[in-house]
Amino acid sequence: MYQSKINYNVGSEIVTLAEAKNYIRVETDVDDLLISNMIIQARTIIENYISTDVMPKARSVFVDKIEGHDFVLPFAPVRVISSITSKGVAVSTSDYEIKGLDKELIYFKNLYLEDIQVNYETLGLNDEFLRQGILQMVSTLYDNRSDVVFDSINEIPNDVKSLVSSYKKMFF
Secondary structure, eight states: OEEEEEEEEOSOOSSOHHHHHHHTTOOSSTTHHHHHHHHHHHHHHHHHHHTBOSSOEEEEEEEEEOSSSEEEOTBOOEEEEEEEEETTEEOOGGGEEEESTTSOEEEESSOOOEEEEEEEEEOOOOOHHHHHHHHHHHHHHHHTOSSOOSSOOOSSOHHHHHHHGGGOOOOO
16 A cells, blocks of 8 residues: 655745736736646646645655665655654655665665555755746636536647646656
């Protein structure tokens, strides 16, 4: 069994309400709450697509058994691992190593562990391609917010995929 959850957000959105309103050419305050929620929705859609946190978060992962000695944390890059427990007992930092380009791989040294919980914070990402992808996604959501849609709408438009695909995680 594998479970993952977001405990809380550590950072803030990389796209502001003012930037989104300017991008979609909205001049009134009537839709501010709607657009703010669309910023969150757009960022979340992109995070799930690329399997990486754009906004830094505190996360917990639980796994009942690990095959082998290593375990990959989702939504890296990892800023810090707060704690690792096995059956409710703390695992010493001398019993594992953190590896990988994004510090996402935990290698347990000569241990067989069960009921493992890892609490950690992700670093998040922030660059112009991600910002542009979020803005384009907000625009798509805003333009297609009615209950009736006449044309097919992809969950993630191809131009947004093009912008953010280089961040997509690939595991071998």
